[in-house]
Amino acid sequence: MSKILLKLIGVNKFYHMGEVTVEALKDISLEINEHEITVILGPSGSGKSTLLNMIGGMDRPSAGSIFFYDRDLTRLDDQELTLYRRREIGFVFQFYNLIADLTALENVELAANLVKNPLSSRKVLEKVGLAARKNHFPSQLSGGEQQRVAIARALVKNPRLLLCDEPTGALDLATGQKILSLLKKINEELGTTIIIVTHNSAISTMAHNIIRMGSGKILEIIANPHPVPPERIAW
Numbered sequence: 001m002s003k004i005l006l007k008l009i010g011v012n013k014f015y016h017m018g019e020v021t022v023e024a025l026k027d028i029s030l031e032i033n034e035h036e037i038t039v040i041l042g043p044s045g046s047g048k049s050t051l052l053n054m055i056g057g058m059d060r061p062s063a064g065s066i067f068f069y070d071r072d073l074t075r076l077d078d079q080e081l082t083l084y085r086r087r088e089i090g091f092v093f094q095f096y097n098l099i100a101d102l103t104a105l106e107n108v109e110l111a112a113n114l115v116k117n118p119l120s121s122r123k124v125l126e127k128v129g130l131a132a133r134k135n136h137f138p139s140q141l142s143g144g145e146q147q148r149v150a151i152a153r154a155l156v157k158n159p160r161l162l163l164c165d166e167p168t169g170a171l172d173l174a175t176g177q178k179i180l181s182l183l184k185k186i187n188e189e190l191g192t193t194i195i196i197v198t199h200n201s202a203i204s205t206m207a208h209n210i211i212r213m214g215s216g217k218i219l220e221i222i223a224n225p226h227p228v229p230p231e232r233i234a235w
């Protein structure tokens with residue numbers, strides 16, 4: 001039996017915008033096991049990124065609990081939450097968010113410096129297939145290569161949880177497939193638990209678990225006993 005890495009109980013998130021209150025998350029309860037890939041699937045505005053931000057400790061819920069193993073994130077103070085985010089979580093975003101005047105290697109080393117026992121930046125760049133490009137600046141790399149650097153930057157901290165928000169959203173099909181294959185390889189070889197947020201239902205077929213969201217609620221949680229290899233997914 002796998003251990004539960006993440007457990008959300010009755011999570012709500014409200015945003016107050018003047019007179020208007022937006023209910024971005026409504027009574028979200030879910031569990032995610034170690035070493036699995038989970039896809040959170042839903043249309044624009046369904047609350048996917050808000051949920052990812054709560055899980056990643058970038059924001060706090062209005063109500064409910066989020067357990068990372070036995071630690072309730074909602075009970076951590078700001079400093080403890082920063083350390084949680086720094087040590088346990090790797091983030092990958094749609095638009096890479098690399099620092100333009102640092103090389104690929106320097107971007108990865110910057111993240112490595114945030115933790116006590118990072119992996120080797122060079123080895124991680126090798127793992128994502130970019131050893132030969134380590135001295136290039138982001139502007140000298142393709143979108144897919146930049147996303148590889150972003151993945152290396154997230155991985156170098158050796159996080160227990162990798163959070164990916166629309167990681168293929170800015171890429172063409174072939175490049176997107178390669179990025180998903182890389183995520184799958186990371187899951188298999190390093191055992192990293194991965195959550196991918198997307199509006200693209202084809203991508204969900206690679207996951208062990210699919211959480212379908214709509215209007216801030218979970219509509220369905222589906223276990224997928226036969227994940228499809230990413231190179232066979234098309235959209």
Ligand SMILES: Nc1ncnc2c1ncn2[C@@H]1O[C@H](COP(=O)(O)OP(=O)(O)OP(=O)(O)O)[C@@H](O)[C@H]1O
Binds near residue numbers: 016023024044050051
């Ligand atoms: N910081 C914020 N302040 C106010 N409202 C917000 C904030 N962040 C999100 N929302 C609102 O919460 C709802 C859910 O947004 P969220 O970005 O989580 O959806 P999403 O499913 O990730 O959408 P997309 O796929 O377009 O990124 C939306 O109605 C959005 O406008």
